[in-house]
Amino acid sequence: MIPDKLAEFFGVNFLGYLIAAALPLFLWILPYALYAVYAERKISAFMQDRIGPNRVGPKGLFQTIADILKLIQKEDIVPSSADKPLFIAAPYVIFTGTFAAFAALPFSSIYIGSNINLGVFYILAISSFSVVGILMAGWAGNNKYSLYGAMRSVAQIVSYEVPALLAIVSAVMVIGTLNLNEISEMQTARFWNWWIFGGPLQGIQKFLLIIPMIIAFIIFFIASLAEVNRTPFDIPEAESELVAGFHTEYTGMKFAMFFLAEYGNMFVVSAISVSIFFGGWQSPFGYLGNSLGISWLVPFEQVFWFLFKGSFLVLIQMWLRWTLPRLRVDQLMTVCWKYLTPYAFVNLVLIGIITLI
């Protein structure tokens, strides 16, 4: 494990773990967020038969870097009637919630920030921490639209946690552990050992599990879309109704923090789906390093597969965003309480029965 190795290397636990904790931030979240924004803009452009950013650098590849440089230079405005401490703290609270979730994500067999036995539970709990930040941001801005956005956001995230958790719980019932690293290790060898295809179980149980697992994944995916405020569940931001929702009053780097947190969150929820349903860092068809006899390559391949699968789900989120219109508030609640939650419960019972066979 890299964190322990680093701690050993520096001799000081604190320093080693600090550097280990910063690794995903600098090596993955920042570059990923930059290019996820770029990808989002390109995909939306292609879906609307446009070209998208293509002026800054080849094919516009440096567009988001230019944007972030612009945001750094911008004036940091705090409205005079804002609740100042809350206003300043909110973006950091939201980003903390996002970044803390990365601590329990198994990037590879040799890197997991914190190999805790409650991994899934921890991530789901800590990512709802950002609800507090959103409410803080909306309230502190002292703007009607911000407050509306924040309230919608909170109502939405709190409601959608129910089906999301039920879907996860139904999967975890079969899996039997909450440790994400162990879950990833289970789904070894080939892709038919992924939990969405029934996992490494044998016989009839595996085949019976496939459909409930797919349903669980779909429910979790939809609910996670709502949790990260993505279209079709973007009523907290709702550009055409609420200006920009809870971050209306923010400028410059604070605004960039919200962006970073949003894209970070998208990856976190995708990473949970990947770890639980799509084999985590396991390759779908064996490792190149093993077949070539270069064993040090294997962990890097694992990192690649984890990030690749996660980014792929992020791309699907973007695809959905540019396909579907925004839901109304009542439709939002209908989808959650009348459809997702009952299905999640039925699914839970089904999977329970299957595990008993």
Added chain:
Amino acid sequence: MKEYLKNTWLGIYTILVGMKVTFSHLFKPKVTIQYPDVRVQLPERARNRLYVNIDDCIGCDQCSRACPVDCITIETVKAVPGEDLGTTSNGKRKALWVTKFDIDIAKCCYCGLCVYPCPTECIWMTDIYEFSEYNRENLIYHFSNLSPEEAEQKKLNYQKFEEEKARQKAQAVANPQPKQDGGN
């Protein structure tokens, strides 16, 4: 219950249809025209910036009178005898110095009404449409080929000629000489 399942199915099905549509658009040719690099062919008879071929202008003032927003200002001075202004390309003899031919393109409404009455077809709409300026004064185009000094000179010439003529007339009235030959 049947309704409920039907709704669920409809929801999933329509989302998939929508995703299929957007996915197919990923590979469609783009409709964007990257304007400063790529320009669309303007339609024939497109109306943009006015141009005046001042060599053909006879100073008849018809375009100025046709203009609904009065953006064309023309001042002319009659040529004195002995000055040869030449002819226009379609053979009309020019008799006026066009001392001022200003078009305030900022006022122009691009109706093209000035183009039709011109007897020598010397004012027309070009296909130039990028002529923005930082200063509004720069949008007043001066088409006269006479410099201000020259224009002043022409005016003086004509004034002199008029005075001369008036003087002669007055003289002629004062002491009528039946057998006076013309000239100075």
